[in-house]
Amino acid sequence: MTRIDASFAATSTARDVVEGIDLSGRTAIVTGGASGIGVETARALAYAGADVTLAVRDVDAGRRVAQEITGARPGASVRVASLDLADIDSVDRFVDTWTGILHLLINNAGVMMTPELRTPRGWELQFATNHLGHFALAHGLHGALAAAGEARIVSVSSSGHGASDIVYEDLFFDRRPYDAGQAYGQSKTANALFAVEATRRWAGDGITANAVMPGGIWTNLQRHWTPDVLAATRKHVAAAGLFTKTPEQGAATSVFAATSPSLKAIGGRYLEDCREAEVVPAIIDGLHGVLPYAIDPANARRLWDVSHDLLHTPGPTP
Template identity: 70%
Template sequence: MTLIATPFGATSTAAEVVAGIDLTGRSAIVTGAASGIGIETARALAATGASVTLAVRDIDAGRAVAKDIASTTGNSAVSVARLDLADVNSVDAFVADWSGPLHILVNNAGVMNSPRTFTPQGWELQFATNHLGHFALAAGLHGALAADGAARIVVVSSSGHGSSPVVFDDLFFARQPYDAGRAYGQSKTANVLFAVEATRRWAADGITTNALMPGGIWTNLQRHWDPAALAATKAYVAAAGLAVKSSEQGAATSVLLATWPALAGVGGRYFEDCHEAEVVGAIVDGVHGVRDYALDPAAAERLWEVSVELLRVARAG
């Protein structure tokens, strides 16, 4: 299969990607849009004329961002809605309040390397937030996405998926010692597997789904890192001359997958630096490539079925 290349690259910004694209009359949702690349993803989508909903935990922060986006883009159709992806009831309430077709869903929110924490359902927090919450959101909004006829789901994954496949026999570290990095890794692998299976199941509804690695960016996502480890990593990156993206550059691949006309009908793939990534045996330099287990159709189908059952039990309880 030929990998998809685009005119954009690692240094392209979200604004450059959407230049000339008109999505007036279309609706978009961006989760985690009150900080980091979520803000710039929402800003770029608003610049196309789309109506954009910022799905956030902190309503006050979301309102401040919405005001700024409306001011910088001239698009007043920027709204804020509360969404806590670790809370199934919050996800269901968000879905219940949504009305009308949905053209773009950007599953951007995430938590990284958090301390050993579990939701009331017993789900490990990173898997619950990064995968299960977004899975419930997309499934709940399926009717709205199908009503659009050409909807796109964009899933922000990470090169961190290279640290672990989905460990189906011990998703929530009941038997193995908790490792924050591996927990994050399997949640990011789950993001890619979701894109694979959602495309298989929903392409007939005109819905396509792709996953991506935004690039190396210093944002609030690293808030759970040990301060000394974070400082050492930043020093190493600077000394090695490794590229660090701005939030505007980090949002570019998300926005590309959400809007670029040439990607109509394309799904189930993993992108980085605005191009489709190659399958690798290990993540190169901790950044580039996608592992084969993240694109495995059998694992993708199994994850879907497991996710449906976990949500069924949670709602029944």
């Protein structure tokens, strides 16, 4: 199996990656496209000519981003649609209103290190939002993706997957003390595993999926951190000399996975800095590498089946 590499680096931006690529006639959905790297992902895809839909919780924020992109790039096509990934009914409504084929699905939205919160179905919020919502969205849009003939899904994971494998015996922290970091890690492992199994199941339909690690970036994603934790983390990063990315740089690997010719018909990979990550026994510097359990085919199959069963189990009666 050929390892994916590229001439880009950690400092490359999404615009660098998409330069010279023509996405005219292609449709794209970017979840969480109203903030952070989602904005820069959408901007780069629109710059290259794609018809981009920002699927967002905050529609007003999405409209501001759409206006900013189209104002700077006359002729760009950017629309906004409401989507709350923690609410499966919202996912279903989004799917029901989607028309036409879909070439690119960028599963970018996410929450990180939240307090212990649950959805109306009783699911822990981070796993529900980061994984189950996107899992349901991809399933609902499968027909539109298959109709494209060659479609790509980008699953935004994180080096945070190193905090936890999937704990099948207690997915939602019903029996163990809630740990925000472990909950986030589990959801990011799920994002990586989704790419493995989606490719195995759907490659025959012309659909491939890859997981990406954006890099260390300061965005609104850290909004649930306490001020003390945020300050201590910034101090550690600075003292260790670790490289942090801008949102434009953070979006580069997502855009690479979505558009690079080197990934044509290739899926199930975990990418960082626009190249395939090294499989490691422990995350290097807290940022680099992928742990074996996050790309394990048997683990991916098991998670897929568990996720499918969860989505098809009736929720509590109001």
